[in-house]
Every structure is written in structure tokens, then in C-alpha cells.
Amino acid sequence: MSPKLYGVAGSPPYGAVLMCAQTLGIKLETVYVNLLEGEHLNEDYIRKNPQHTVPLLEDDDFYLADSHAIMGYLVSKYGKENNTLYPKDDIKRRATIDYCLHLDCGIIASRGLLISKPLVLNNIQPPQNNIDLLDEAFAILDKLLELKNTKYIAGDELSIADFSITTTVTSWGFFLHDYESKYAHIKSYIDRMKKEDFYSANVDGLKAFNNLMTAKLKS
Numbered sequence: 001m002s003p004k005l006y007g008v009a010g011s012p013p014y015g016a017v018l019m020c021a022q023t024l025g026i027k028l029e030t031v032y033v034n035l036l037e038g039e040h041l042n043e044d045y046i047r048k049n050p051q052h053t054v055p056l057l058e059d060d061d062f063y064l065a066d067s068h069a070i071m072g073y074l075v076s077k078y079g080k081e082n083n084t085l086y087p088k089d090d091i092k093r094r095a096t097i098d099y100c101l102h103l104d105c106g107i108i109a110s111r112g113l114l115i116s117k118p119l120v121l122n123n124i125q126p127p128q129n130n131i132d133l134l135d136e137a138f139a140i141l142d143k144l145l146e147l148k149n150t151k152y153i154a155g156d157e158l159s160i161a162d163f164s165i166t167t168t169v170t171s172w173g174f175f176l177h178d179y180e181s182k183y184a185h186i187k188s189y190i191d192r193m194k195k196e197d198f199y200s201a202n203v204d205g206l207k208a209f210n211n212l213m214t215a216k217l218k219s
């Protein structure tokens with residue numbers, strides 16, 4: 001039986017897992033969760049995922065929340081031995097990938113979520129201080145990319161961290177005025193990622209995100 005992925009097109013972390021599955025060549029059965037209707041707060045869903053977020057993976061009797069954890073699991077379970085997307089044996093590279101995943105989860109995406117969740121679910125317009133914190137996170141990423149000067153975020157090979165950083169930047173960049181002019185290293189990184197095969201997995205999701213945010217934002 002294929003693993004099930006609960007989520008909705010437009011959720012950046014859900015898009016990251018789709019990119020990962022496509023790259024690994026895994027078929028996932030997707031299960032639509034309507035966040036706008038509060039389906040993620042149903043008793044049944046909370047039992048599966050007390051964090052009440054998408055994406056959520058169901059693999060046999062195993063449930064796993066958080067896109068970063070899910071991608072690590074998918075590579076370990078379904079990827080070929082010591083897959084370069086998240087290698088087991090190259091300790092320094094794996095630690096670098098972990099760092100980038102934590103940077104995404106703990107800083108960049110979480111600051112984006114602080115804007116989009118109240119906006120989408122409660123129609124609360126983004127406060128300027130939250131925009132400023134997101135902008136600071138983008139500045140950190142831009143500096144990291146400048147200093148690393150590698151093709152991908154964690155070196156010269158594609159890793160699962162690229163799926164997270166790519167969906168995060170392209171989605172939550174929506175809230176930053178012209179970030180591509182301000183952050184040249186982010187711009188050239190994203191331009192490179194757009195040419196990668198994995199990018200196609202979240203093109204519809206990104207459109208859905210932009211449409212939803214445009215509809216919710218007061219001009």
C-alpha cells in the first residue's frame with residue numbers, strides 16, 4: 001500500500017514533501033485536508049497529529065508530522081543506500097543538511113507561518129513587526145548562501161533541505177516587497193532551483209498559495 005500524505009496544495013511544507021517524493025520516485029496517496037473548513041481540528045485528525053498541521057504522513061500504522069521529519073523518513077525508508085538527498089554515512093554533510101532543515105523549520109518558515117496562519121484562518125492582516133522578522137530571516141539566508149557559495153543550500157549536491165528552502169522562499173517571499181532585488185544570493189539560488197526537475201512538483205501549490213494570500217490581503 002502506498003504511504004498516504006495528508007495536506008493541501010498551497011501549503012509550502014506539503015509542497016516540499018511532494019518534491020521529495022517525486023525525486024525519490026515514490027507514489028504517495030494524497031488525502032485532502034481542508035484547513036479553511038477546520039478539518040485539521042477534527043478529533044480524528046488530532047488523534048493522528050496532535051500538532052494539527054499538514055503535511056502528515058501515514059505509512060502502514062505509522063504517523064509522522066512535520067515536513068522535515070517526513071522527508072528524512074522517506075529517504076531513509078525508500079531511498080537507495082546512503083542516498084545523497086540525506087546521506088547516512090557522510091556525517092558532516094548530514095549535519096549541514098540538518099542545520100538547514102532546522103533553519104527552515106525554526107526560523108524562516110515559522111516566521112512565514114506567523115504571518116499566513118492568522119491571515120488565512122482569522123483574517124488578521126500581517127503586523128509590520130512580523131514582516132520585519134520574516135525579512136530578517138531572508139537576510140540570514142542570503143548571507144548563508146553568499147558565504148557558502150555552493151550550487152545547493154547544503155553543498156554541491158541536491159538535498160532534502162533544498163525542497164524546504166525552495167518552497168519556503170517562493171511562498172512566503174510573497175509578503176516581502178521585491179525580495180529578489182534586495183537578496184541577490186537568494187534570487188540566483190531560486191533561479192537555479194527553478195531549473196531542477198523537482199521544482200515542477202509545487203508549481204500548482206505555489207499558485208494556490210499566491211491566490212489565497214492575494215484574496216486575503218487587504219490592498
Ligand SMILES: N[C@@H](CCC(=O)N[C@@H](CS)C(=O)NCC(=O)O)C(=O)O
Nearest residue numbers: 011012013052053054055066067068
Ligand atoms: N513545521 C511544520 C509546519 C506545518 C504547518 O504549520 N502547516 C500549516 C499549513 S502550511 C498548518 O497545517 N497549519 C494549521 C495549524 O497550525 O493549525 C512542517 O514543516 O510540516
